[in-house]
Amino acid sequence: MTVPSETNRSGPYNGNGVTTVFDYEFKISNENYIKVVKATASGVETILTIDADYIVSDVGNPAGGQVALTVPLPAGQTLTMVPKVPFTQEIDLENQGAYYAETVERAFDLSVMRDQQLQEQINRAVTIPASEDPAQLDGLIGDILRLADSAGNIDTVAANIGSVVTASANIAAIIAAPAQAAAAAASAATATTQAGIATTKAGEAVVSAAAAAASASSINLPAPVASTFLQRNAGNTAYVAVAIPALRTALNVGEIIDEDNMASDSDTKVPSQQSVKAFVEATACAMPQGRLTLTSGAPITSADVTGAASIYYTPTNGDRVPIYNGARWAGTAFTELTLALDASSGHTGYQQSGKVFDLFVINDNGTIRLGSGPAWSSDTARGTGAGTTELQLVNGIWTNKNAMTLRFGSASGNTIAVPANRCTYVGSFRAIADGQAGDTAADRLLYNAYNFAPRKLRRWETAGAYFYSLTTVRQANANTANKVTVLAGLGGVGIDLRNIGVAQNSTTTARAASVGIGVDSTTASGASADGAANVVVPLSQFTAHLVDQVALGYHAFNMLEAGAGADNQAWLTGSTTGLVGQVWM
Incomplete structure (x- = not known):
């Protein structure tokens, strides 16, 4: 390969709170040979960490590739990417040894990349014009040092710039001040004369006040009475x-x-x-102000949680949740609510493995509780009518349409019969075992109806590299675990998901292979754009992209692949491949 472009940096890109993928427009030969810098509006920079903060695609592509952040770049922040090639040379050529042109060319490429890296840094350095005498650098450095020594005085002037501007605007008045002072002295003498007159008038006022007091006493007002x-x-x-x-x-x-x-x-x-x-x-509360979570005190978790025995409803944007009493809404104050899950099959409404349950907040005679309703009739439908958690909007807030039994704990008697519309719906979950809940990057099974947050989606094949050349579409490596799942308690949940494939052909002939994303399917892709490429030696990378809305219920997004039907394609695995994206819930 060659390094045909002189481009040595990409960015800065402006964040909008949604976008996660950004282009870099220079060649790198290793995913670690790029530095990704995030900067705040005030200029504070942070160097991001690969895998923890981002992943890199199209390594080795002369035109560059893409960096995919694990979370969207916030509005007001920027992202810049520059080369980060190590200043080492690890190629050892022996005298009269075998000559590998590609090895030598790779060394030349790294040398050019280092030159571009140094040029990028030089471009940001302070320089003098080419026509200037380099001897002037000593004078320039001296001027900079003197400016630094005077920084305190400059800061003082800057801090008082308002006074400086005011003085400048009133310079004529300042110059005229001595003459005005003399005039003021003359006025003071006049004022002394007027003060004598005022003293005389004050004496006259005292006499008038005494006369007024005598007149008021003659009015004969009644004695004061409070209030x-x-x-x-x-x-x-x-x-x-x-x-x-x-x-x-x-x-x-x-x-x-x-x-x-x-x-x-x-x-x-x-x-x-x-x-x-x-x-x-x-009483006033437009929407519920909490979030469902599997970690106490953490409205938005960052780590995977499995086997949780409790679900929490934690204040997020406030500490109010609207609850309907049959006549009007009350914005009810609450602290973190806890629902201990029930694994006892003999208990009414226990949280059975593989079932979907809606979660509600209710005022139980002054006690605010978090509870679950009856199980859904299927993974994609609540059911309707009595004995279901069919929902109904009341003044724009979701409630239980029918009277039902609510379970608020793991004990046998932790149930309560509630009338229609008295429970405020806040979300749903799918039990991963009897009395257990989970929320991971591969299985987002805890849904929040309000106060959405972007939740990371991630899954890759954990085995080593494998071969597959058939054109039949299948799950990656025929592994049924190669998927991410999402539960949407209400339809319309936004999802942005990519499937990144990396493969190489067994011969130098280019062969067309592809990857896709199967929505509830392991044989057909539902991606917005499938990833296809002519696989060659050494490696080819291709990406399928899905931007959609998750329908009501529990759905699987499968990592699909298809070979070229000729030769033999080797598929690579690991953290630079597989499903990566996010869902808002």
């Missing part, structure tokens, strides 16, 4: 004290009350602002 107002009597002969209720009657003003629950239902009483505020804060 009353003065009013002229009907005969207009004197003032009388009037209590607040009588004043409201006279002014035709309703009584102001302070009750946080608005329970009086009065036609005349007016609630105070404080009571209205308290009532709204206690």
Whole structure:
């Protein structure tokens, strides 16, 4: 191969909170020969780690390839990629030994890549024009050092730039200040004269105040009474004290009350602002503010969880969940709720292996509980009518349409009969064993109906490389575990999934092989775009891509492959191959 392009960096790419795949436009011969740098809006850089933060495709391609992040690049952040070739030379050629042109060419390629890496760094360095005398560098360095020594003074000026600008704008007034000071002194002398006049007038005011006090005492006001107002009597002969209720009657003003629950239902009483505020804060809640999780206190888990015996509903965007009482909604405060799963087959509503269950929050006479309803009738349908968890929208929030029995713990008696619409639906799960739940990158079986978050999907063939050349579509390596599964409690869950295949042919003849993604199928691909390539020596990489919405229920997305039907194709395995993507739930 050659290095035909002088491109030595890619980016910066701007994040949007959704995109995970970015192009690099220079050749690398090893997935570790690239440095991926993420930068915040303030310029703080982080060097990402391969496999933990991203994977690399199209290694060895002269035109470059793609870097796929494990999580989307947030809005306001950027991603830049540059070569990172080691400064070592590990090729040892012996005198009169065999000559392998490809080995020598690979060494030349690495040398060029190092040159490009150094050029990229030089491009970011401070330089002087080619026509300048290099001896001037000493002076330039001295100027930079003096500027650094003066940084404190520069910072002081910058911190007071507002005052500097103000002084500049008022320079004429500053120059005129001495003359104005002299005029002020003359005005002060005049003010002294006026002060004498003011003293005389103050004496006159004291005399007037005494006369006013004598006049007020002659009005003959009644003695003060707490919480009353003065009013002229009907005969207009004197003032009388009037209590607040009588004043409201006279002014035709309703009584102001302070009750946080608005329970009086009065036609005349007016609630105070404080009571209205308290009532709204206690009852208003547009959507549930928690998330289902298998790890206590962690609304969004990063590690795989299997064999969990409890499910938690943890506050995420707040600590309220709306619960309907049959007449109105109440934004109910809650702390983390726990549902201990039940593995006893003799208990009503126990969480049976391989069954799907809906999860609800209910107010049980003042106790807020998390519970599960009856099992779905199948992996893709709840069922309808009595005895099912058929859902119904009430004011835009999902509730149980029918009366049902809710299980809220693992003990035999941990059940409660609930009327229709009294349970707020928050999500679903599929039991991986009796009384056990799981949530992993290969099996996303815990669904949140609200407060979606991107959840990683990942699966690759764990065995070593294998051969397959038939054109018959099958699961990778005929392994039924080569798939990812997703449970969608409500339809329309967004999914973005890729199947990355790496193979080589047994001869130098190019042969067409392909990979795909089977949606609930191990023989037909449902990918938005299948990955196909003419497989050659040494290696070819190709990718199938699926962007879709997961339908209601439990679904499998299978890792499919097909050979060329001629020669023999070797399929590579490992962390650079297989299914990778994310689902929003």
